[in-house]
Amino acid sequence: MNITEKIIARASNRNSASPGDVVFANVDKLMIHDVSGPGVIKVFEEWSKKGIQLDKVWNADKIWIAEDHFVPSADRISAENISKLTKWAEKFGIKKHFKYGLGQYGICHTLSHEEALVLPGEFYVGGDSHTNTTGALGALAVGLGHTDIAYAMKHGRIWLKVPETLLFKIIGKKPPHIMAKDIILKIISDIGTDGANYKTMEFAGNVVSQMSMEERLTLTNMTTEAGAKNGIIEPDVVTDEYIQQRTADSYKPVLGDDPHYLEEYTYDIEKLEPFVAKPYSPQNGAAARELQTVEINKAYIGSCTGAKLEDLRSAAQILKGKKVKVRTEVLPAAQSIYIKAMKEGLIDIFMEAGAVVGPPTCGACCGAHMGILAKDEICVSTTNRNFPGRMGHVESQTYLASPLVVAASAIKGKITDPRDVSN
């Protein structure tokens, strides 16, 4: 069995799990945020009208809450949602509630790894599609809708179809201007936004072994954009060090054992160019240098995909001592990352370059608030999705790229390969 199958077998109390098997699996951890949380509460309200009551959640200690999408409260409705969610969490004894303006908070997927809320080998479900992110820790991390999360919250279980697995071996010598974002955008441009539909994307190879945890998280984060049920990387010494720095909780790593894969792909990235996804799909790939005539209105460095500490360091490396030519927004993905970036002097670099630095939020990434695009505006962004209307007006355009490409583009005012800006 591969790692995903082994975790499903363990979680469903079976000796084995094979692709196509349908099982009910026990959940180890569960997450909701300020959009899915009120959605889940609404599901419980609807069930209550039909005589199904929620007297208690299956395990309040295994559930955690993030405030990330509409914070700082975008308007009255968002404020009411957070207020309602807070009261509900208190009623059911959920204590791991990361509130904005009250210590550590940030984007749910960033908190999952930054706070080691999920451990290798666990089965984790989250009320958000990019829950896949956390699979870089060697966990089975699956995104679900409100009804499924409500069911899991009540019963501690949810049904799963054991997925087929695609193995992506990333090999070769990684050029310095290439980041995980370039690699995963290249993969999605090859397999398409439904290329891994219902499947697992597992990553391996010397490039992945040598990658930091934050870079690995970019790979698994973007598996959602290929339709994958989950993205996963076998835990190793990098995983162990990352976890040990963040929690004293022990875990038992799960590794593949005579693994089976539906298909194996090998990517030698030695000659890979900085890579971008054009509007209006993450699969619409092109080399950054092919797009150097595209003038932009905004550069965005934010989200669970592209505002981790190393993403900010990469952007700062380009922006240091330079001035941005277009509106540039930098939003660290969590308070802890913001603090580290500040101590390292990265925030000074961004602000002196002319960028605005904002608080952690999903706001602009999902076109909700705090920096949305006008009609015909063009943005180059470290985020994950660029469907019509994703970051604002339905006729605005988003190019997805690595933090290096976004920072280089901010300086030139058009899409730019990081090799084409002088240091």
Place this chain on the structure above:
Amino acid sequence: MKGIIHKYSRDNIDTDVILPGPYLKIHDHDELSKHAMEGIDTDFSNKVAKGDFILAGSNFGCGSSREHAPIALSHCGITAVLAPSFARIFYRNCVDGGYLLPLEIEKSTLEEISDKDTLEIDLEKNQIHDMTNGKKFSISPFPPLIKKIIDAGGLMYYKE
């Protein structure tokens, strides 16, 4: 089931199109229904009658996990979406929430059914009858667990 088709042939109609991000803060089902398909057709909610169907390209519902998407469609009156394939979370949300039926069709069927055709769908025979042009098409049968959840009226009413 009998209703009128609203056809949007493009592939990868994502949840930002079905129910745009700014409305994610809304959880009132009737209010959400006013914004259904706003990213592709701003007049959608006025066109749809109870019992109607959507016909769309492959990978319908890709993108986010927002259950707002099937809720908005269902509260407009849509009872089934017909597409060659669906994104996984959207599919689960439709079935587990008991909102509407995701029906998988052949790719060629997409071309043979026209916008505003009247369809009759027989779930026992897994068959579509296009009453406007007289043609018949097949639907992929539901896997056993999915069928049981649909028959139960949603995951909450399903007994493991």
